[in-house]
Amino acid sequence: MTQPKIGIIIGSTREGRFGDKPAAWIHSVASRRDDLQFELVDLRDYPMPFFAEPMSPAWGPVKNESAKAWAAKLSGLDGFIIVTPEYNHGPSAVLKNSLDYAYAEFVRKPVAFVGYGGVGAARAIEQLRLVAAELQMVSVRNAVHVGMVEFLGIWKQGKSFDDYPHLGQAAAGLLDELAWWARTLKGARAGAA
Numbered sequence: 001m002t003q004p005k006i007g008i009i010i011g012s013t014r015e016g017r018f019g020d021k022p023a024a025w026i027h028s029v030a031s032r033r034d035d036l037q038f039e040l041v042d043l044r045d046y047p048m049p050f051f052a053e054p055m056s057p058a059w060g061p062v063k064n065e066s067a068k069a070w071a072a073k074l075s076g077l078d079g080f081i082i083v084t085p086e087y088n089h090g091p092s093a094v095l096k097n098s099l100d101y102a103y104a105e106f107v108r109k110p111v112a113f114v115g116y117g118g119v120g121a122a123r124a125i126e127q128l129r130l131v132a133a134e135l136q137m138v139s140v141r142n143a144v145h146v147g148m149v150e151f152l153g154i155w156k157q158g159k160s161f162d163d164y165p166h167l168g169q170a171a172a173g174l175l176d177e178l179a180w181w182a183r184t185l186k187g188a189r190a191g192a193a
């Protein structure tokens with residue numbers, strides 16, 4: 001089996017976003033592993049309008065060109081790390097919109113979460129787990145929560161992720177679980193084809 005390929009999705013597109021920092025960090029930590037491949041997937045590269053397709057992508061192909069490119073990108077991936085902000089105790093609208101724009105490309109693949117904000121985006125992540133269940137994804141228990149102290153330290157006080165070793169420990173747990181599920185589900189998908 002070829003190594004599972006994991007997409008690290010940056011869940012914010014706003015000007016001046018913080019999301020680049022945790023995305024680059026988890027990408028660099030993850031890339032030290034030799035059992036998975038990783039690539040950054042930036043929602044800015046897939047500028048999809050608010051969902052207005054005639055039907056759910058669960059029932060038929062999408063028409064929007066960016067959404068077609070998004071689906072093509074997702075179909076080549078075996079799992080996901082979603083790097084998410086928290087907006088009003090939920091995920092960003094652009095991230096939820098991107099999840100609504102595909103279906104089969106998510107099914108029977110694992111997803112893990114890296115969140116940042118006041119409570120490490122815990123509330124947004126728990127909402128995203130419910131969305132993931134409907135998309136038939138396996139949501140990995142271990143998450144990384146970059147909480148207020150670390151968030152402000154990295155954003156405003158010149159600190160780095162390495163100044164907070166518990167984040168590295170959380171990332172290791174997340175990646176171990178993600179690797180198991182990515183291998184297991186990739187093999188199972190291949191066997192079922």
Ligand SMILES: Cc1cc2nc3c(=O)[nH]c(=O)nc-3n(C[C@H](O)[C@H](O)[C@H](O)COP(=O)(O)O)c2cc1C
Pocket residue numbers: 012013014016017018019020085086087088089090116117118119120121
């Ligand atoms: C519309 C909006 C709502 C927000 N709501 C929350 C929130 O509920 N919880 C929280 O921890 N931070 C909240 N914040 C602050 C974000 O954590 C902070 O702006 C962070 O940088 C957003 O991620 P981004 O810069 O990658 O977009 C909110 C920010 C915005 C723009």
